[in-house]
Amino acid sequence: MNGHAFRRGAASRAPAIRGKILLVDQERCDGCAKCAEACSLFHTGTSDPARSRIRILGLENHQLFAPSTCQHCETPFCTEACPTRACHRDEESHAVLIDPEVCMGCKTCIVACPFGAPTFDELEGVSIKCDYCQGEPQCVAVCEPGAISYVFSDENNLRRRRRHGLKVYGWRHAASPGE
Amino acid sequence: MSQLYGGKILWIDLSSGAVITKDTSGYARNYIGGRGINARIMYENVGPQTDALGPQNIIAFGTGPLSGTLFPGCSRTDVMCKSPVTNLIANANVGGDWAAELKYAGFDHVVLTGRAEHPVYLSVRNDIVELKDARHLWGGTTWDTQRTIKAELSDPEVKVLCIGPAGENMSTFATVHSNVGNSASRTGVGAVLGSKNVKALAVRGTGGVAVADPDAFFEACVAAHDTIKGADYYEELATLGVVQAEYAYVLSGIEAGSDAHDGVRDLDPQGTTDYPAFWKEYGHKRTGCMGCPVHCMENYDVPGHGSAVMSCELYTQLTWEVRNFDMHLLYDLVKQCMLMGIDNTSTATMIQFVMQLYDLGIIDESLTDGIRMEWGSKEAIHGALNAMVLRNTEFGDVLAQGMKATAEYFDSRVPSERRGGTSTYEHAMQVNNNPMYGINPRMNAMALGYAIGRRSDCITDLDTNQFDTITAPIYPGWTEEHRLAEVEYNYQTARDLTGLQNAGDPESLEGKAQIVHDMGIHTGLSDMAGTCKWHTKWLFLDLRPEHYAKALTAGLGREVSEDDLLRASLRMRHVERALECKMGRRRENDTIPAKEFGKPVSRGLWKGKLGVTREQLEGMKDEYYTLRGWDLETGVPTAATLHEFGLDDIASDLAERGILPGWTGEDFGR
Numbered sequence: 001m002n003g004h005a006f007r008r009g010a011a012s013r014a015p016a017i018r019g020k021i022l023l024v025d026q027e028r029c030d031g032c033a034k035c036a037e038a039c040s041l042f043h044t045g046t047s048d049p050a051r052s053r054i055r056i057l058g059l060e061n062h063q064l065f066a067p068s069t070c071q072h073c074e075t076p077f078c079t080e081a082c083p084t085r086a087c088h089r090d091e092e093s094h095a096v097l098i099d100p101e102v103c104m105g106c107k108t109c110i111v112a113c114p115f116g117a118p119t120f121d122e123l124e125g126v127s128i129k130c131d132y133c134q135g136e137p138q139c140v141a142v143c144e145p146g147a148i149s150y151v152f153s154d155e156n157n158l159r160r161r162r163r164h165g166l167k168v169y170g171w172r173h174a175a176s177p178g179e
Numbered sequence: 180m181s182q183l184y185g186g187k188i189l190w191i192d193l194s195s196g197a198v199i200t201k202d203t204s205g206y207a208r209n210y211i212g213g214r215g216i217n218a219r220i221m222y223e224n225v226g227p228q229t230d231a232l233g234p235q236n237i238i239a240f241g242t243g244p245l246s247g248t249l250f251p252g253c254s255r256t257d258v259m260c261k262s263p264v265t266n267l268i269a270n271a272n273v274g275g276d277w278a279a280e281l282k283y284a285g286f287d288h289v290v291l292t293g294r295a296e297h298p299v300y301l302s303v304r305n306d307i308v309e310l311k312d313a314r315h316l317w318g319g320t321t322w323d324t325q326r327t328i329k330a331e332l333s334d335p336e337v338k339v340l341c342i343g344p345a346g347e348n349m350s351t352f353a354t355v356h357s358n359v360g361n362s363a364s365r366t367g368v369g370a371v372l373g374s375k376n377v378k379a380l381a382v383r384g385t386g387g388v389a390v391a392d393p394d395a396f397f398e399a400c401v402a403a404h405d406t407i408k409g410a411d412y413y414e415e416l417a418t419l420g421v422v423q424a425e426y427a428y429v430l431s432g433i434e435a436g437s438d439a440h441d442g443v444r445d446l447d448p449q450g451t452t453d454y455p456a457f458w459k460e461y462g463h464k465r466t467g468c469m470g471c472p473v474h475c476m477e478n479y480d481v482p483g484h485g486s487a488v489m490s491c492e493l494y495t496q497l498t499w500e501v502r503n504f505d506m507h508l509l510y511d512l513v514k515q516c517m518l519m520g521i522d523n524t525s526t527a528t529m530i531q532f533v534m535q536l537y538d539l540g541i542i543d544e545s546l547t548d549g550i551r552m553e554w555g556s557k558e559a560i561h562g563a564l565n566a567m568v569l570r571n572t573e574f575g576d577v578l579a580q581g582m583k584a585t586a587e588y589f590d591s592r593v594p595s596e597r598r599g600g601t602s603t604y605e606h607a608m609q610v611n612n613n614p615m616y617g618i619n620p621r622m623n624a625m626a627l628g629y630a631i632g633r634r635s636d637c638i639t640d641l642d643t644n645q646f647d648t649i650t651a652p653i654y655p656g657w658t659e660e661h662r663l664a665e666v667e668y669n670y671q672t673a674r675d676l677t678g679l680q681n682a683g684d685p686e687s688l689e690g691k692a693q694i695v696h697d698m699g700i701h702t703g704l705s706d707m708a709g710t711c712k713w714h715t716k717w718l719f720l721d722l723r724p725e726h727y728a729k730a731l732t733a734g735l736g737r738e739v740s741e742d743d744l745l746r747a748s749l750r751m752r753h754v755e756r757a758l759e760c761k762m763g764r765r766r767e768n769d770t771i772p773a774k775e776f777g778k779p780v781s782r783g784l785w786k787g788k789l790g791v792t793r794e795q796l797e798g799m800k801d802e803y804y805t806l807r808g809w810d811l812e813t814g815v816p817t818a819a820t821l822h823e824f825g826l827d828d829i830a831s832d833l834a835e836r837g838i839l840p841g842w843t844g845e846d847f848g849r
Contacts, residue, residue, distance in 0.1 A: 030467055032468070032474070037253075037470060038397070041393050042393075042397070044387070045393040047387055047390060049279075062478075062480075062486045063464060122385070144472045
């Protein structure tokens with residue numbers, strides 16, 4: 001596994017890290033859905049992709065896949081629309097979160113979000129979405145092909161840029177192993 | 180919903196439309212799930228009189244306790260029914276994501292009996308179970324069917340198992356298909372579904388799988404993933420890809436090294452089946468089933484043919500078996516097989532059979548609808564494939580009924596002297612009428628695997644092993660040192676397993692039965708758990724019973740020991756064997772084609788060597804039966820063995836039928 005998977009409910013949970021974002025490289029995704037399994041196991045204690053904060057979008061007949069989750073927008077529609085302010089921006093980590101204690105289950109955030117990120121959890125009766133697992137996203141920990149990473153925003157897409165740069169400039173064959 | 184299980188078996192009588200549910204718990208402790216529970220259900224419901232394509236046959240789709248969880252390879256659905264090919268058990272296994280979805284809907288198994296009046300498809304959405312009209316879907320390809328059902332149910336997340344035109348026409352090699360390239364292919368499960376007028380099973384579930392101790396379960400799953408990724412063979416499989424591995428097998432003569440290839444000095448003079456070049460040109464991504472770190476399927480986009488996937492068997496069958504060296508034609512055929520829902524392996528072996536008879540001058544175009552069945556001919560392969568799927572001609576109709584029917588058809592029309600006084604069936608590469616896979620039966624352990632496997636098929640069957648095959652290949656780019664290191668690793672693994680010095684040596688007979696026996700237990704365990712058997716020791720990916728025990732203990736919240744699991748796996752095998760024996764299988768049926776005995780491997784690393792003889796195979800069988808606790812004379816599980824595994828009811832059933840060995844008329848053990 002790529003990272004350290006830590007125990008649910010452990011006292012040492014750190015908050016999400018300011019400046020870090022979840023980055024998806026859909027070219028690497030093989031559609032195995034371990035991210036959704038790990039996410040639901042972490043957040044709900046059951047293996048249930050329907051209650052996962054991350055989902056795989058698939059165009060199965062072409063075997064094209066992409067993980068989809070909350071983008072933690074700078075101007076989030078969900079926080080604008082939320083009547084109870086359950087959807088809010090966390091000052092410390094800068095993440096967009098939903099406070100389940102405050103959420104009244106009106107589903108307005110689901111309507112508002114242009115990416116379809118929030119989901120309604122039927123069992124708990126609240127909206128749910130990615131909270132970066134308090135700084136150690138479980139989807140990243142289990143993503144074997146490395147399609148999801150949790151990086152500082154200035155590292156944004158550097159890997160993919162490099163890969164495409166090598167291709168475009170014809171350096172691919174000259175690159176040393178591991179590049 | 181109970182821990183790790185959906186908790187219910189969905190039992191549908193298609194004739195009356197009656198839907199009932201049964202509890203899984205009655206079966207779960209002894210048979211775990213998946214293939215184990217399927218085997219028990221089969222024993223209770225089918226017998227020698229059951230017509231495989233009649234309404235009294237039942238077909239069971241089973242998931243295991245680890246299906247749909249974070250455990251690696253959690254994707255498998257085990258499909259079991261009576262086989263129209265062998266008239267014994269049909270058993271095949273399909274990946275993808277259907278199994279997980281069924282669990283999320285709250286069911287572990289779906290069992291279908293009877294026959295629907297008109298084409299229907301089953302729709303399960305959590306606890307809403309409906310049989311919907313499928314007349315408009317009849318005739319559609321597997322991909323179109325899935326697309327239409329998803330649109331019709333207005334849910335792109337619906338997971339579908341379906342049959343293609345081959346299954347509708349009850350071509351005995353029809354598959355049950357899912358997604359792009361996932362299918363339960365062998366032994367005719369698609370034909371049985373077609374005979375029941377069921378086009379598809381569409382499932383959507385949102386319930387999830389409960390886990391008793393999520394933290395411990397998470398850790399057990401992560402440990403299992405790490406074990407696989409750290410395994411010696413992982414690199415070859417996940418990075419080079421399985422097709423690359425197959426390519427190496429073919430170069431080494433492990434595949435395509437049997438009778439049909441004997442006369443061919445250099446099978447591919449132009450190197451056009453150069454798979455690595457094809458992958459480099461058109462491949463775009465490797466993908467896998469749900470929860471799998473291996474991603475064995477390779478995705479291509481070929482101009483003029485569109486996108487499709489290829490995996491191991493697909494590559495070797497419609498190339499080397501039929502001497503087709505055009506990769507574009509292969510790709511086209513593979514895609515055709517997927518869309519039509521027909522088994523690639525059986526199709527290739529059937530066509531090979533006919534082509535060989537044509538080549539030997541035994542048959543001519545008058546018996547093949549005017550198709551000139553020349554080796555590698557595009558028209559011949561396409562023609563025979565279409566005929567098998569559609570059954571619209573006399574030739575196609577007999578091909579679709581299998582090898583025996585085809586041989587009888589030729590025998591009745593070709594004078595005896597042209598056949599050399601023997602039946603054309605002698606030329607068929609079959610075990611119990613099931614067309615063989617391309618792996619060479621002339622290798623000791625492979626011959627045993629073919630002979631005793633429950634569906635008479637070697638590589639994806641349970642009772643076989645990879646030691647003989649992995650020992651030899653030369654991967655492109657490997658140095659001799661690398662290969663020797665790999666050989667030594669395999670020898671050592673075989674030594675560790677059996678305690679015998681030469682057990683890993685393909686030329687030795689030592690320990691082969693023991694290895695085959697042990698691998699059978701391991702792969703059986705993964706089949707019961709609902710996970711992919713590729714991840715077990717069978718393919719050197721090193722998932723051991725302890726990994727399953729740990730995950731099941733954490734998930735179920737009660738202690739599950741390794742010993743429980745191994746015993747359950749053995750118990751399942753005894754049930755399957757007892758069922759096969761009930762249907763008529765005996766020791767003499769456990770064999771390979773007579774023509775293969777004593778002939779050395781024709782190409783590659785082992786050229787001129789190996790070549791198992793009948794006596795050698797019989798010796799290995801003795802050893803194997805002794806390990807299993809089956810009767811040496813008949814191959815039927817003995818009363819003592821059945822009693823040891825708590826299968827007294829099966830023993831009394833066999834005794835009533837007069838086939839229980841060592842039964843003296845007493846009430847055994849009770």
